[in-house]
Amino acid sequence: MNNMNQNNGMQKRMLIMTLVVFVFFIAYEFLVLKPQQEAKAALVKQEQVQKQNAAPDVNASTQMVSTDVNGNPIDMSKSLDALSAKAIASSQIVSVIKTAKNIIEIDTLGRIAQVTLLEEKYKDENASQIKLFEANQLRPLEVRFADINLNTEAFKVPAVASLSNVDATTSTQELVLTQTLSGTVLTKKFTIYPDGHYDLSVNATNDKQFFITNGFRPNVLADMYAVHGFISKLNDNTLKTIEDGDLDKNENITGVKFISNFDRYYATVIYNFEKSLSISLMPDSESNPQAFIHGGSNITFSGFVGPKNHRDLDALNPELIDVIDYGWFTFIAKPMFLLLQFIQGYVGNWGWTIVILTILIKLVLFPLSFKGMVSMQKLKDLAPKMKEIQAKYKDDKQKQSMHMMELYKKHGANPMGGCLPLILQIPVFFAIYRVLLNAIELKGAPWMLWIHDLAEMDPYFVLPILMGATMYIQQKITPNTMQDEMQKKIFQFLPVIFTFFFLWFPAGLTLYWFINNLFTIGQQYYINSVFERKRAEKN
Template identity: 80%
Template sequence: MNNMNQNNGMQKRMLIMTLVVFVFFIAYEFLVLKPQKEAKEAQAKQEQVTQAKSTPVEGMQETDVSGNPIDMSKSVESLSSKAIATQEIISVIKTAKNIIEIDNKGRIAQVTLLDTIYKDEEEHQIKLFESNQLRPLEVRFADTNINSKAFKVAAVASKSELDVKNQKQELIITQNLGETVLTKKFTFYPDGHYDLTTTSTNGKKFFITNGFRPNVLADMYADHGAMAKLNDGTLTIIEDGDLDKNENLTGAKFISNFDRYYATVIYNFEKSLAITLMPDNDGNPQGFIHGGNSITFSGYAGPKNFKDLAALNPELTDVIEYGWFTFIAKPMFILLQFIQSYVGNWGWTIVILTILVKLVLYPLSYKGMVSMNKLKELAPKMKEIQAKYKDDKQKQSMHMMELYKKHGANPMGGCLPLILQIPVFFAIYRVLLNAIELKGAEWIFWVQDLAEMDPYFVLPILMGASMYIQQRITPNTMQDEMQKKIFQFLPVIFTFFFLWFPAGLTLYWFVNNVFTIGQQYYINKLFEKKRAAKK
């Protein structure tokens, strides 16, 4: 820095930049993404089922998602009811976790979750798939004639019902297509996952799809689309609307099509998969696995619950995606889950996690608060130097540096700790946003679901009030009146946006503010004692 004005100016700019990042992040989601989503939904209600514009995998017959060999897929916005026609279902598998319905094309037509916490707005058990979407385990043949028959000839199930609540059971689906016989041999498990071997006779090559993602909760707050984990450990993630051409993946361990809380996953950790991701007419990714004439893998369709996925295979926890700050967010969720295993309440778990984070970051916070207090004390002397050397910026800068050095003050000390804490905030934001474990989790009597907004707006109001108090007791060295007014208005802006945020996230922010107030109050008292001692 060449002069004191540059020091102060940089400090102000960094503080404003930090707050603008927060405001922009929240405002963009609420004011831009949400209206875009609502506009798409309104337009979709007026449209009929649209045809795909994607290029098929080479050698694969184009077919619509209802089974007619014409189009590759339907637009997600054109999907409607989740009711599946009874005459289509040839086998119903009841596990301890879900009900899986297999239709007469050998596809997973529907998965109904049985846990009582998985209910929709009408208190019905959640069903993962729309009736007209591309269904999981649909097979497409390279041979056009056989492919056409595959959507006309009904498959036959070895059993119409399976009770898999207590032990694994096998099911065989057979489809006699003349030139080839397609056989799907399932093993279903009580936890809801399955193993599958699919074969075709006479060497007939086929492709098998993971289907379109579950369509339960695809909102503006979380990613939804498809992801694949490759043998080198990297993740390929393509969100809905972002795929404009076929993308081939080789050496894949799993493919997952997912919304905010739910996923359909096909995985094989012993023999890797070759996958082609194909866009529908809206650029939504749909994965087709190259099956050759025989392929074996395992599958799961259900909530992205960390423990359930880890029980299947630890690598499947990568299905839960936390965005840019996954490297912080994933360990933080593991800690959150560990605390909850002892506390038993997710709300108090969030409170404890917040306190732990504040303790870990306390050295940074302490330095920042001390620096702000020192700068406030030095404000009169800084003004004197400004006035005395107003025409000589070089001397002004030199005397400012001497003043800072003499009193151990750092003009950047107040904002750097805040900036360093931003990744932690966003990591916690993503954890609380994507953790289905919070769904249906109560905290106290008026907060019955930490994954939903506070119905009475108590937490957002408390958060805004605590932010205002924090602002009032924090030393402010800003000289510009416009900057002061912007900062004074921030508690109102944040309160407005947090009205619709999940209660769990608002709870974290409120508790964080309360402890920051306590820390700031403590630092202020120390400085008051020092000033009193000097007198």
């Protein structure tokens, strides 16, 4: 740098750029993307309702009376579920599988039409057990034949199930689906386990070639906080991720261990770690990735549809943990989650686990934070002398720069010292940000008296307000070397802006930021007191 103005200006620009990018990231999500997604979801549901009203199921009774999975009558004209975009007509279902963790409905074409999660914590905004799929989406285990004529026929001929109800809640069960076509007999043999996963063997006679899909992703929570789309793991252990909206042409992948289409918390997974898979990806009308496995005339694999719970995936196969995608900072986020899970194993409460993890992160990063805080204090103390040099040599930039550098050297100050530690901590922040956003383990996890779900927003806005208040206090006690009044005003409004956005953030993430602010205040207060003592000693 040539002079103090350049040094100071660069520091300010980097700091402002970092904060502005972060604010823009959050603002764009809440003010642009989220309303678009909500409008789109509302439109899809409206279209579904119109279709149901315009073309009622010809096999349904005139009074619209159906039964639930247990055979109990439901008045569909009064049921809110019947108006949902996730409602599946009972006439479409040939078999219902119940495991300890979910209910899997198989439709007339041998596909997974719906999966309902049974664990108590998996409930939607209507307090109903979460259903993973929309009624009109690409369904898991749909088969498409290479022969066009045969494929057309396959979408008209229903499959026959060996059992209409399968109880796999306590023991492994089998189910066979048979679809008899003019040129082949397609057979799907399921082995269903109590934990909700399955093994599947698919066979087509007469050597008819087919493809089979894991379907479009679950559509429960797909937002711009977390990655959602397609991920695959290859034989060389590399991961290939394609986010929704990013696939503009067909693509082939060979040597695949698993594929998954996923939203923030849930996924449809197909895997085979003994014999690799070959995949063709096709974009839908919105450039979302649709995966089709090359089945030949006979293929075997295993599958899972449900929450991306770390322990459940690890129990199926440790490599399936890679289904959980944390984005750019996965290499930091994965070990961070393992630490989070380790602490929770001893503490037993996810809220206090987040508190402890935050403290540990602050302790690890303390040397960086300390260095930055000390640099800011030194620059604050040198501000009067820097102004003198600027005024004295305002017409000679070369001398101004030389005297500034001498001043820095004499007092051990670094004009970039306050900014660089912040920049270096950004990857850690975004890693914990991704961990807390993607961790379905926080779903239904309580903390304190008023937080009943750390994966949801604070219902009384206590944590966001505390976060904003601590951010304001932190700002007040932190040395500010900015001379520009506009920059000062921007920073003064940041606590208000952040509080506003954090009102809707998951409570777990807001808790992290609040605790982080508390310890930053403590660190800053300590540094301030040290410098105050030094000033007092000099005087």
